[in-house]
Amino acid sequence: MKAAQDHQNSYVDKRPRPIDFNIGNNVMVKVSPWKRIIRFRKRGKLSPRYIGPFIIEARVREVTYKLDLPKELEGIHSTFHVSHLRKCLADDASHVPLMDIEVDERLNYIEQPDEIVDRKEKQICHKVIPFVKVIWKHRKRSDTTWEVKEEMRRFYPELFV
Structure with a gap:
């Protein structure tokens, strides 16, 4: 033993x-x-x-x-x-209060953009597609994404005022 x-x-x-x-x-x-x-x-x-x-x-x-x-x-x-x-x-900055989270009728999480921080254009064949870099609410500052500018303008026109 x-x-x-x-x-x-x-x-x-x-x-x-x-x-x-x-x-x-x-x-x-x-x-x-x-x-x-x-x-x-x-x-x-x-x-x-x-x-x-x-x-x-x-x-x-x-x-x-x-x-x-x-x-x-x-x-x-x-x-x-x-x-x-x-x-x-x-850290405390990454904590999201449950009251701030928006959910639709099908219980899908609704994300809202906070601000646009950068812009770029990408050329595919003979087309130039504009992109914007978006910071989203309730995400870390490092979780930014590149989105197509026209789609962002269609869904969130208040960002382009």
């Missing part, structure tokens, strides 16, 4: 992962142990592995943290071991 334990410990000792969080950090909580007990939004293969982000309220012990959970999760104990936590790498 001792030989088997030493063999397993040799794997753990090769890749130590120091995990340390501070009060006020955002973390994601691993939900795979609860898959059969509590369902989070989706079911089966598409169910999330981590939910959050949640704010750390206090450090209970060396490896346990108390989180600020919302009312929907009041049935879950708010203290977690570090093995069930991951750092949340998303």
Whole structure:
């Protein structure tokens, strides 16, 4: 038995992962142990592995943290071991409030352009097609797309005033 334990410990000792969080950090909580007990939004293969982000309220012990959970999760104990936590790498600027998202009657997400930042023309055979670079609302600043100018003018004429 001792030989088997030493063999397993040799794997753990090769890749130590120091995990340390501070009060006020955002973390994601691993939900795979609860898959059969509590369902989070989706079911089966598409169910999330981590939910959050949640704010750390206090450090209970060396490896346990108390989180600020919302009312929907009041049935879950708010203290977690570090093995069930991951750092949340998303910044606050990428968070989109649910009230700002527009959905049509078929529950399709409606995207609105924010501004046009660049223009270019592309020549295909003997035709010149003008393109515009669009920044979309509720997306990161780096998620810009090149769109055909005439289509943008037809659907969003207020951008070309």
